[in-house]
Amino acid sequence: MDANTLTGLVKELNTANTDGKTEEVVRILKKLKTEVEPSEDLLRSSKAGVAIGKLRSSSTSSISSLAKEIVKSWRDVIEENKKKRKRDDGDSGSSKKEESGAKRVKAEGSSTAASPSAPSPIPSTSVSTPDLKNESTSKKSPSADSPRQPLSTIDPSRTTPRTAKSDGVDKSLRADSSDGAADPVRDKCVVMIYDALAGDSTAQNKILTERAVGIEKYAHKALNYSTGNDYRGKIRSLYLNLKDKGNPALRNEIVLGYISTEKVANMSKDEMASESVRALNEKIASDNLFKAKAVGETQAETDAFKCGRCQQRKCTYYQMQTRSADEPMTTFVTCTNCGNRWKFS
Template identity: 30%
Template structure:
């Protein structure tokens, strides 16, 4: 998420709080920020997003879930920024909520796979259950929780990313599908179909790079772009080439001349005894054996063959 998008989200959050919009709207914006903002000190200073999110915690009358999520986001951003400063040799802690000014740019953190699964589970067997992921995100919408879980299962398969990294990405994708594909209606067919389609593509063993590309979120695999791609656009180059070969082969097979059937008035159906029979011949055995004749009665549909 770039500076312009973050600033826009900040404005949307302020507007939602001031307008006393439903809790689900506030949680959606906060979860989007949580999943897609890669905090640096300069980014937080220039967008002022830290202060905006921090103020949400003190607003009276809001659902406790909102304040809790806002607090979690501030804590995470603070840890990331401080860790980056410690790595660069600067140990002064940063208060994310009060960041306001300019600072040297630090490269946003990009999730990278670890050598082994952080949960100790075989990567091929990882799921939301084995990773003990908390999916009680939307108390009033079980369908959305289930869809986040489905996306998590698709993304985590055969990977060694931290569970939280995968969960954050699954949440962001679900929000994007809901808002950009399904007009904020989690009961719509378009919402469910898109979630199922993404899940099927994520878990495809023939396209392992897709999961890593989506989690990294680069290029066309950024969340907002990803949800607009169809199944063909999500395929790997190898899959596309294989599909092309198969299509060409099917076309070639379809163009092979097929043996035409003939009509006989001498062959008699053994079932209805009518002499309205179509037949064709094929060499089903060795070349020195007689051809097999396949017959079909045009009156009753009875089929038989003889050599």
């Protein structure tokens, strides 16, 4: 069933429910249960999840039980689709990580060989003679295969957070002034970013300084070289997300250089969020498909108003601030019997 057809059925369902046509409501619900293949986009665009979610509290048992069954089955399908996408993304992501990890290992090996301090290679003549003693010694020492283990700069056992002050660099930390004059506000922001990255890190002061200065530089650039409220809000958001104890993977990837400082400065709070926060946001979004109210004014049913046309007291109303804040709200009333509408303040 496409979105337009489903939207039409939802409108019919709402109308039948408003008119108290129980049999019609049950018929439409059964049709939705058997013919709809739910997806987040489909339910959001048609507002079907919201409409049926409201019917779970219906006073008619046949309607409420059927609505509960539909909501449960739709939620299960959506959750299963999410898990499937995660598995697919995980499989493709793991292969990419293995490939990039191999490249990093190769790069590290080549840089070590090119280093002036690296020991000279063993002559080929000495390799031809097996030496059991040297072989056993080499097995005990760190092997060339050690980079295959996950690289981490995070020390989870650390109880006292590292800071720029404890590292003795708080006085010397300065923002990159190549794009303008020195600014004490920017210098303090660099210290904040350093503290966020250094809390449980084992990285050298030099690396942490480079990352903090780089992140602040690109954040300053992204906000048109201003240190106003937008800039300070961005730095505060970066600080809180980078410092989050549940987000060590992000700090580790930044310190190791897997994520560039420019990308970090332009990441949104959702992109920086930890896995637990993302999972919570997904759960909330899924629940809102059935719990959130439809787009538009929130209306309540009441018998406090009498329709001037049909003299009935079956009305819905909502209130809206149409004038200045010190004026009372305007009440909009609709008669559910004849459709007459009026307003008053």
